[in-house]
Amino acid sequence: MHLDAFELHRPTSVDATVRLAGELAGRFDFLAGGTDLLPNYKMHLNLKPHLIALEDVGELHGHAGDRIGAMCRLADLEADAAFLDRYPPLADAVREVATPLVRASGTVGGNLLVETRCFFFNQSYFWRASLGFCLKADGDQCHVVPQKERCYATFSGDLAPALMALDAEVEIAGPSGRRRHPVGALYDTAGDGIQRVTLRPGELVVAVHLPPGAAHQRGRYKKLRVRPSYDFPELGVAVAGVWDDGRVSELRLAVGGVDPHPRRFDDLTDALVDHAPSEERVRALGEEVARRVRPVHNTFLQADYRRRMVAVYVRRALAEAREPVAA
Template structure:
């Protein structure tokens, strides 16, 4: 398929990029690796007349124990000795994205902002025209849950849950200045709105706080094949104990809703308790019931929901055995 016509802008600095964004908004898209955006453009999924490439903005490529630049590629993150030591769960999640070839180009910022996905959206324009356009692209109704109030396209990024359970924040930059937002609060709305980015704003980096002593974290991904596929469901858990009792526990899920789901309201109730098999079972059941996926991926909603419980039991029992 051929890309639509657009004007390409290639700033050499963050300042130049955000000044361009302020002038062009809302008629532009940022592009980094382009593994998601350009495929969507080929399918005529909401293309813009202007594209601002960040490929020449070298200041967004650093990796430190507490910061990851938005233009760091997933392959760089996966291979980084520092990331594997200090941010192991993030490197683990990066290693599960797509395929090795795609990870050479795909970026951290791009994965955090990956477009939500749906059977009725991720198709060619002729296919969508034959079925009737959905509200996410050229139509006015959701075709998964037929109504006109909300889009149910699914968020399918792998890095977000892994970073959320570490308490990460995103540093956002625009011509008006900078701000930081907790990643767990960055995502909101439905499959169209998705996040709290303002017009002309971009992710510059991810800021990760110092972890508590003994924190362990893991990310598991459910998918049809062991490479290339987006998650059908992904689960991240971080866990720390003191004196055999839960001191810290965070759980986040991807690919089961329009945004990553965070279960702090459920996990805070187990602080101070020993992580017994009974407690794990109760927590797994509660988290599973809080997940309500819809039928817009290959696997059934019920199976994806049940696998949340399966993954969580395995992860927490494994963490408890190592405590």
């Protein structure tokens, strides 16, 4: 597999990046660490002739206070134990992304916008050609749910559920200026595995902001994957909240790795507020979340198994959040 030629652009400010994105509309991708995009390019998946590298845009780098720049490397976050200790679900998620080598290049912004995955899509050009391609690249049919004209590729980033459970916001820059909204609103819940995000043309993610109340909340991120030292999540469950005398006074739960976008379940967690989370209540919560998710068989583990594990991982995440275990 090889990389086809592309033209690389290296703007140095957010304004210049937005301007360039406008000029190259529809013909470029942003390049952060490249750990997701470039392997996809090598497989000839939806190539663009231009790449806008974000490496030289100073404003996007670093993390401080409650702000994490989009170009902050996962390894840099991982190395800052004092920062991560304030956000246990984020700490779990960062440490479980891929391998140390991937985390050395992979960024927070790239992780939030990682391409959705499917074993009919993440394949070489020739492999895909032998099946006549699919809706997500070069083709006009879905091999997973052939009756439907939509894509079921799975959102497989680790950070999004953790940041959603922490109620974090994402800062976006684009042709109409800057805006901020919850991380969950980055994902197009009305879309599918192709139309996966709500970013408007030319917009980029500048930073993630954690709310002051998120620091030192209890929480966990529990990840199901085949090879614990390497793989994408087959399921990721994040919880964050506040327990007062055994009662829940605040709780959020987000799930990734089973649908085309990560999801929060506020109506279910709100019902636990002001209650002690008894075994029965937690079991009912896990079972209801499992009933609502829609995994399909397009990743390594069977959809039914992933769905059943949702209930198990919700119980585990809540139990460990309530009684924190040493890292």
